[in-house]
Amino acid sequence: MPVLRLIFNIAWFILGGFVMGLAWWLAGILCFISIIGIPFGRACFVIGELAFWPFGQELVNRRQLTGHEDIGTGAFGMVGNIIWFLLFGIWLAIGHLVHALACFITIIGIPFGIQHIKLALLSLTPIGQKVIAKAY
Template sequence: MGLIRLILNVIWLFVAGLWLALGYALAGLICCILIVTIPWGIASFRMANYALWPFGRKLVRRREAGAMSTIGNVVWIIFAGWWLVLGHIASAVGLAVTIVGIPMAWANLKLIPVAIAPLGNEIVDSDDPGEAWRP
């Protein structure tokens, strides 16, 4: 399954991953420059990393994440999360039009949970070999 993940990630990189990662990294840079929004900047860098190479990785909630991350996520949803989700859905629909694009559409849908609530989560390697195909 490692070869399939590698192939999917390389295709993803050229189809959408590089541009998504650059966009998230730019957002992270802007958030870090504004100082007050540094937590969202760090989360944006995490999202950029995930958007660059999503197959074989998954999002998990950190146990120590508390109320502050929930409040931060609510603020994020109001200002950025909802339009990021709409962009991922639109992109997934566009990618799903072709048979080759279906796994790429799943990867786009897989990014929605981190795009809507980036604080209090972390990206980990998936132990499940079939995880490359699931959102």
Template sequence: MSILGNIVWFIFGGVLAGIGWYLVGLLWCCTIVGIPVGMQCFKFGTLSFFPFGKEIQYGGGAGSFLLNILWLVFGGVELALNHVIFGLILCCTIIGIPFGMQHFKLAKLAILPFGAEIVYKG
């Protein structure tokens, strides 16, 4: 089921979600200090292309907390709002609910990307 979900997701919006993450990552990589943040964006951009069959585990310490605060100020809120709006639109139909739930998963990730780890479901 996750393969079919990923194919439909990619065609009907996953491309735009992934490109959003990659664009923010490119902006962060314009500075030497922002390169680690940009690399994180590229990792989650790949997740945005194909989110079905994957879960996100949150953790981290003080360093992750500080980076998450900077992230919220410089780009995280816009990506999170993008995912929330698309998730709400998709949840208006029964068929769109699984896809809306993926957007909500990505919205939470857009708020707290540092200290998060992608885990593949069995």
């Protein structure tokens, strides 16, 4: 299904993925302004790429993927997610939810709305997640 995935990704990019990908990258640039925000900024660019082309990729908790806890999946990850939520997460989530509602208005936009909902949930707590290619 690589052709169908490509068609969905192109339609996604035109119908909101471009705007939200840029929003993620803007958040990444703002994070890079401070030294302590660099790990957040790096994650923003990775997730921004996912926001540009989400079909064929999925999110997995790193603890489930590796089988052990790391700095992003433990207590520091929780603190980081709280800081992220307060500074950027809520705004990115709202952006994705607005795009999801616009997509849900039409029947053909439902798959795109579902992807926006997934990205809105990721926007709230991105630390400790990993983007991987889907296994078909």
